[in-house]
Amino acid sequence: MKSKEIKILLSAPRGFCAGVERAIEIVEKSIQKFGAPVYVRHEIVHNKFVVDSLKKKGAIFVEELEEIEDRSRPVIFSAHGVPKKIPTDAKNYNMTYVDATCPLVSKVHREAENLNKAGYHIILIGHKNHPEVIGTMGQLPKGSIDLIQNEDEAKNYDNTYKKKIAFVTQTTLSLDDTKNIIQILKNRFKDLREPLKEDICYATTNRQMAVKKIANKCDMFFVIGSRNSSNSVRLVEVAKKSGCINSMLIHSESNIPYHDIQNSDVIGISSGASAPEILVENFINKLKNRFTITIDEVEIIKENVVFKIPNKLN
Known part of the structure; x- marks a missing residue:
């Protein structure tokens, strides 16, 4: 039984x-x-x-x-x-x-370049050594863009260049954390120029909002995704901050904590933007082998975005 x-x-x-x-x-x-x-x-x-x-x-x-x-x-x-x-x-x-750069990342690249041409010194809000950050900083001449990773760095940032400043962000950040960093910068630099349209991408936003909606109803929350996937790691943080302290990332080498799941009545599941659905199905099937499972899919928005592939491949 x-x-x-x-x-x-x-x-x-x-x-x-x-x-x-x-x-x-x-x-x-x-x-x-x-x-x-x-x-x-x-x-x-x-x-x-x-x-x-x-x-x-x-x-x-x-x-x-x-x-x-x-x-x-x-x-x-x-x-x-x-x-x-x-x-x-x-x-x-x-x-x-x-x-194969995501068009939404390319948008940030163009934005940074245009601001640079318009005489702004650029702040990039993001995570050091993430390939997206390396790519964005690499669009501009050395010394024309600075990285800010957290609220402390925002509080201590010194505009040594005495130029007008603007910011762009990595596309896969936590909405709430980024909002706080931006607010600190705006309080410190009154003429700070911001992107016309938010840089954090629609998919990151939607996945975080969906997790927020259900996390506080869950005893445990699992995000399927890789350890080096920024958006997946952010989803775990969002679940914790939204009321489910017992939230964790399930990656290729994870041991599933069946004992803790046994003591739960409701668990939440999401997956990062680079995790295929089969990994979610595999995880659920492992749970079905041990427990009696009912599934309630909570959808906050339908996504219908499609990006064209380069003409040279058609």
Whole structure:
């Protein structure tokens, strides 16, 4: 007899966003068009399952162009975006490249460039060493953009350049944390220029709002996603702040805490924007093997965003 009845509140929207779907499709279409192997600079999206399945199809993942042995093969730039120097290097190597940067990240790149041309010094709110941050900072000349990661850094930021300042943000941040950082900067710099439209992307926003809606009804909350996925890690933080202290990330090496689940009546589940739905299904199936499960999907908004793939792959 199955032991325990547990209700799952399944957060929606969850999982793949349009930028991730487009990036994966670009790799698959590139393999179809150019044959295998194709190279991908950095993980196309931050998910081991996705990366492993693309490796099986003929993608070879590298961190830098210099690692590519056969430069007659095409290279794809990941969804997180790359510094300006990378396409230039690829051209110098006479390499064919396909840019899978998410259009919403490209929007931030263009925004930063335009502000720089208009004479602003740029603040980027984001996480150090995240590939998206490296890519955005790499759009501009050295010294024209500074990174702020948290409220303390915002409080202590010194506008040494004495230029007018503007800010842009990484697309996968926590809405609430970012709001606080922006407020501190606005209080300190009265003429701070902000983006016309928020930089945090629709998918990050929707997934966080969906988690907020159900977290306080849950005894435990699970986010399916990779440890290096910024938006997945933020979802765990959002669940904790929204009333479910017992929230955790389930990644490829996680042990499922069945004992704690056994003591729960209601658990919440969501997944990061780079996590395929099959990982959510697999997790739920593991729970079904041990418990009697009922599932209530709580959807806050329908997503119908689709991004076109580059013409050269059509």
